[in-house]
Amino acid sequence: MYFYIYDSFLTNKKYARTISKIETRVARLGIDGKKRQLTVLKNVKEMVNDMLKHESSTIVIVGGDETFYAAAIPMAGSRAVLGFIPTDSHSSAAHVLGLPLNEYACDVISARRIETVSFGKVNKQYFFSSLEFTAHKVVLNADDTYQIIPKRVKSIKVINLDLLQFEQLSEEPDFKKMASNPKDEYLEVLMGTPGQKFLFWQRKEKRDSLFFVKKLKVDAKNPKDEVKITLDKNKTVKTPAVVELAQERLKVIVGKDRLI
Amino acid sequence: MLGKEGKIKPEDAETIIGAGVKVEGTFAAFGNVIIKGQLLGSLETKSRLELREGGRIEADITAKNASVGGEVKGNLDVEEKIELASTAKVSGDLTCRVLAIEEGAVLNGRCSVGSDAASSVIQEEREEERKERKKE
Numbered sequence: 001m002y003f004y005i006y007d008s009f010l011t012n013k014k015y016a017r018t019i020s021k022i023e024t025r026v027a028r029l030g031i032d033g034k035k036r037q038l039t040v041l042k043n044v045k046e047m048v049n050d051m052l053k054h055e056s057s058t059i060v061i062v063g064g065d066e067t068f069y070a071a072a073i074p075m076a077g078s079r080a081v082l083g084f085i086p087t088d089s090h091s092s093a094a095h096v097l098g099l100p101l102n103e104y105a106c107d108v109i110s111a112r113r114i115e116t117v118s119f120g121k122v123n124k125q126y127f128f129s130s131l132e133f134t135a136h137k138v139v140l141n142a143d144d145t146y147q148i149i150p151k152r153v154k155s156i157k158v159i160n161l162d163l164l165q166f167e168q169l170s171e172e173p174d175f176k177k178m179a180s181n182p183k184d185e186y187l188e189v190l191m192g193t194p195g196q197k198f199l200f201w202q203r204k205e206k207r208d209s210l211f212f213v214k215k216l217k218v219d220a221k222n223p224k225d226e227v228k229i230t231l232d233k234n235k236t237v238k239t240p241a242v243v244e245l246a247q248e249r250l251k252v253i254v255g256k257d258r259l260i
Numbered sequence: 261m262l263g264k265e266g267k268i269k270p271e272d273a274e275t276i277i278g279a280g281v282k283v284e285g286t287f288a289a290f291g292n293v294i295i296k297g298q299l300l301g302s303l304e305t306k307s308r309l310e311l312r313e314g315g316r317i318e319a320d321i322t323a324k325n326a327s328v329g330g331e332v333k334g335n336l337d338v339e340e341k342i343e344l345a346s347t348a349k350v351s352g353d354l355t356c357r358v359l360a361i362e363e364g365a366v367l368n369g370r371c372s373v374g375s376d377a378a379s380s381v382i383q384e385e386r387e388e389e390r391k392e393r394k395k396e
Binding site: 145146147148149150152153186193207208209210211212216 | 272275276277278279280281282283284285286287288289291297303
């Protein structure tokens with residue numbers, strides 16, 4: 001059974017035509033199902049948990065990356081399948097999973113090409129895409145065998161499922177073609193320095209280092225300090241933290257142009 | 261490891277230790293390793309090691325191939341080929357099948373080069389151990 005969760009921003013009138021086209025396509029392909037709209041009062045976690053009570057459900061998120069990542073978390077280890085219809089042309093998840101935009105993604109949902117991907121875990125909290133934190137106050141211990149000491153690095157990103165870059169406007173054009181592999185037993189640790197542009201708002205993050213780890217301990221250099229770690233751009237945890245892969249997996253619908 | 265379009269499989273994924281990073285401890289990789297920063301401890305890779313100019317390693321190194329453009333303090337045990345660029349500074353013993361040294365490179369240490377290099381070094385060590393045992 002198909003369930004569709006519409007992102008909260010899609011209630012804006014400017015998306016009415018897009019939604020209409022998606023719904024027409026879904027009906028034509030014979031994959032229509034129950035529709036739910038996210039609002040300030042209805043969060044995605046509760047909605048997904050309700051849908052998981054039905055057997056063999058396919059939950060499709062229509063909207064942005066953040067909602068897609070948030071929907072994945074309660075689905076960890078379940079038999080349900082997660083689909084995504086991206087409506088944002090800057091969507092990293094769409095790029096990684098090989099999904100076209102708007103109504104064209106319905107064809108991919110209908111084709112049901114499925115990959116099983118992993119979750120990351122930090123201090124018992126799951127993350128699906130990546131986590132980020134500032135580099136100058138932390139010391140990292142990788143796989144209990146070596147220490148990574150950031151010296152002239154600004155940001156650190158630990159990636160489960162994302163492009164190997166900091167933002168869409170990264171200074172590394174080749175990295176737009178590279179994604180982490182969420183099917184193996186490693187997390188990618190990407191470190192970046194600001195690019196050398198005179199105007200600070202033009203200084204995009206530039207790749208400095210890349211490590212592959214199974215387990216990463218993140219501690220503040222000064223034990224009195226606490227460093228905030230942002231998970232999937234919407235939750236935060238504080239150091240000390242242990243980052244590793246979770247045992248749970250998730251089935252995700254992907255396109256033929258996927259990077260994973 | 262890197263994804264499909266990057267065409268890099270787990271066995272040849274590239275670990276990059278950038279100029280802004282220092283690594284301390286036992287570092288083992290199964291893919292290529294590029295070092296522009298600092299590494300202290302020991303380094304082992306089943307693929308290629310590339311130490312770029314400005315990079316510094318204070319460690320015993322085991323690799324399949326090595327290209328050195330920076331500074332190394334430690335022994336290099338390489339299965340195939342070691343290339344020392346003109347900017348390389350090596351203080352330690354080299355063991356490899358093929359050695360290429362560019363003009364300007366600095367090398368302080370012994371070299372064991374050839375197809376039997378690795379095994380001959382091991383044999384020498386074993387003979388020394390035997391002699392020590394006899395003395396005891």
